[in-house]
Amino acid sequence: MQIDQQIIHFLNEHHLLTLATSQNDKPYCCNLFYVYDQVSNQLIFSTETKTKHAQDFITNTNVAGSVALETKNVSKIQGVQLLGTIEELKGERLKIAKEQYIKAFSYAANMELHLWVMPLNFIKMTHNKLGFGKKLIWEK
Secondary structure (H helix, E strand, O other), rough: OOOOOOHHHHHHHHHHEEEEEEOOOOOEEEEEEEEOOOOOOOEEEEEEOOOOHHHHHOOOEEEEEEEOOOOOOOOEEEEEEEEEEEOOOOOOHHHHHHHHHHHHHHHHHHOOEEEEEEEEEEEEEHHHHHHHOEEEEEEE
């Protein structure tokens, strides 16, 4: 199934992901800068392995996330809810992802990055500009 271009545009226009993880039936969430790779339909982000969320997704790779436009105007509400898994990047995939991440966040060029990807398998976009409560859904 093809991903709606409005979803792709939204993910490309934003950069802050709220990532939800779970370990031993205890949920947790964090915020991360991301880059959307539309060719692979995945989010690229950086985090250290010692963080709580990384410890969670190293053990349980199934995660959820959201990206939202912050607005008080109901007619402008837009956001996506996401489901996917987490994979650690290595080798050639790491090299390509690092180039994408640094292109989006140039300050990261001087940082030690530990990059991960979240391949997406479900996206639900709420897009009130198309009509109140309008939902665009994509599933792998």
